[in-house]
Amino acid sequence: MTEHTLTVAGVAVDTRHWIGGERVASAETFTDVSPIDGSVLGEISRGTATEADLAVAAAKAAFPAWAATSRAERARILHAVADGVEKRIEDLAIVETTDNGALLRSHRRGVMPRVAHNFRFFADWLLKLDHEDFETRGHTNHVSWDPAGPSVLITPWNAPLMLSTWKVAPALAAGNTVVLKPAEWTPLTVSLLADIAAEAGLPAGVLNIVQGYGSEIGDALTSHPDVRRISFTGSVPTAQRITQSAAANLTPLSLELGGKSPLLVFADADLDLAVDLAVEQYDNAGQVCLAATRILVEETVAEEFTRRFAEKAAAIVQGDPRDEATDIGPNIHERQLEKIDGFVRRAVEAGARAVIGGHRGEGRYYAPTLLTDVAQDSEIVQEEVFGPVLTLQTFTTEDEAVQLANDTRFGLAATLATGDRDRAARVTQRLVAGTVWVNCFFVRDLQAPFGGSRHSGVGREGGTWSFDFYCDLKNTVTAPKGWKDHG
Known part of the structure; x- marks a missing residue:
């Protein structure tokens, strides 16, 4: 073990950021504590605007090549990530239980298999994503989903890895690059995800993970002019601050907020x-x-x-x-x-x-x-x-x-x-x-729209709705005449 590695129930977890395909340490750290017994799990790299800039720059640099990668190749890599998750379900389950206190049996049997499913579902959905061409006065309309650019994803602590991959998978499938910031109370399993993604062949800079406090690194991410999408799950007050940060750049937002159902x-x-x-x-x-x-x-x-x-x-x-x-x-x-x-x-x-x-x-x-x-x-x-x-x-x-x-x-x-x-x-x-x-509860299908009304959120994700958010939709109208025969 190194000074930047901690061990949780026998599982080694790197405590540094993941930026541009490399581990990056910060000068300062924050303490991660298990809710089970209050024990200190370790010191985690504490990012600031410096790491935010590095991560967005890495995502921006990697974007053109990833956006140009074929749908089939993107889907293949996402399936490889899912394979990696399935191989490490036990590691992921025990680390997340230790870090956030949710049931180990649920992580083993439901949550971590769902993490793998998130990648598989959006990989498969990408391959069938289509809109039938239609005609207007003899002109052909063709709808396409163009990758939007670097996306900032900010996720909560109650289901850290599952809710992170619920955003990461469609963003990557869409051809976007990602900067993921997990909640500071539960940073560990997304660090393992970085290792899994790298082993699966995800190119450097396509997925970046930065840790820290929202007030120190979150604001720098959500106000960054090179960020083209922001997806956030969390509280209403935080969403209001994110909305204000994003307003200067007119960055599109997807917000899944609180409930009182x-x-x-x-x-x-x-x-x-x-x-x-x-x-x-x-x-x-x-x-x-x-x-x-x-x-x-x-x-x-x-x-x-x-x-x-x-x-x-x-x-x-x-x-x-x-x-x-x-x-x-x-x-x-x-x-x-x-x-x-x-x-x-x-x-x-x-x-x-x-x-x-x-x-x-x-x-x-x-x-x-x-x-x-x-x-x-x-x-x-x-x-x-x-x-x-x-x-x-x-x-x-x-x-x-x-x-x-x-x-x-x-x-x-x-x-x-x-x-x-x-x-x-x-x-x-x-x-x-x-x-x-x-007459049921919590029956969820990824092809269904998900989001809230009123103060419970803005926008919908899931199925095609996720691609509608993470992409710039384009309609190309082609005339029936004006063509020259080069045959």
Whole structure:
């Protein structure tokens, strides 16, 4: 091991940036800590505007050749990256669990295989990306997707590698070069991705990874005049700052932001199914932007629903995420834990009642919590907590249910439990959300559009929508005459 390498559960991870196909160290570092037990994992290179400039310059230099690379060759390399991910699923899983506290079993069985799938899906989609030519008064219209240029991708800590590759894969498939900045709380697995991509034959400078704080390196990236696309997943305040930074250069943005999604439970629903859906919202210790944290239950079944929910939630096992028996691991950081606890304490002081939970556990664990007797205009109902905290409200009519569901500044997702197909059709049409699940939750297909409405985001990615964002769409109109025969 070198001074720039740390070992996590036997896996060597380089702590330096990846710029232009080389490891680059910074003069200063920041400390990476595991949320599982608070142990220090290592010191990570702390980038500034200097590293931002180097990374963008590397991406700009590599762009012409990568943009000119054939679709088939780009797809081949992305499949090779997916092969590399699959060979290292166990390494990636244990490193990410140690770094962000999510369940090891989920990383092994679902998350890391999805990382590989991200690359395979967009590689395959690239090869079939097409728009049928059409005619206008005898002239032929041909639509093409031209690579836009260097792209800055800024990703969150709750699913670091999966959400990074959800952006990296389509950007690279589109022919763009990338500068990726992971969240400073979870920098490790994207460093391993750099190694995997290099081994797969991705040319130097096509993928660059820089680490550090948003205030020190993020602003330099998002305001850079050579950046042609910015994709960000995170909080509304950060998105507002990024938007201001990008405005001077009119850099196109894709923003996937927070949520305060509802789960509507009607009296005609399968209550056992509805309870299962509600308890599922505690997944990843509540650190899921799509989570339906506002449970809205028809009044006639609210008492029975609450009883069954409390019984089901009591069986949740909270503990070390490396243990196969664990259902919920820790929250990411002491600062996040204090934020969660502050939300709950203020809600209780305002009159809310904790049906379950409502308190911290040992270390960085927060007890799964359900609060009732909450006002619609209260902070706990209106603002994103991003922890294992749900609220429960009741309604008496379908109109009231929809009104409550839509009455926040967010619009990322919504979940609906009902046994009536006609009601499902009516209600889903009226809900303000980028994704609506009916009698299910978290069923995701990469060919579907993904994004949020209102303060939950700007734009959509997924399938062709990703290529529409990462490319400059061009329409070429060709006349039927004026040609000279050179035969």
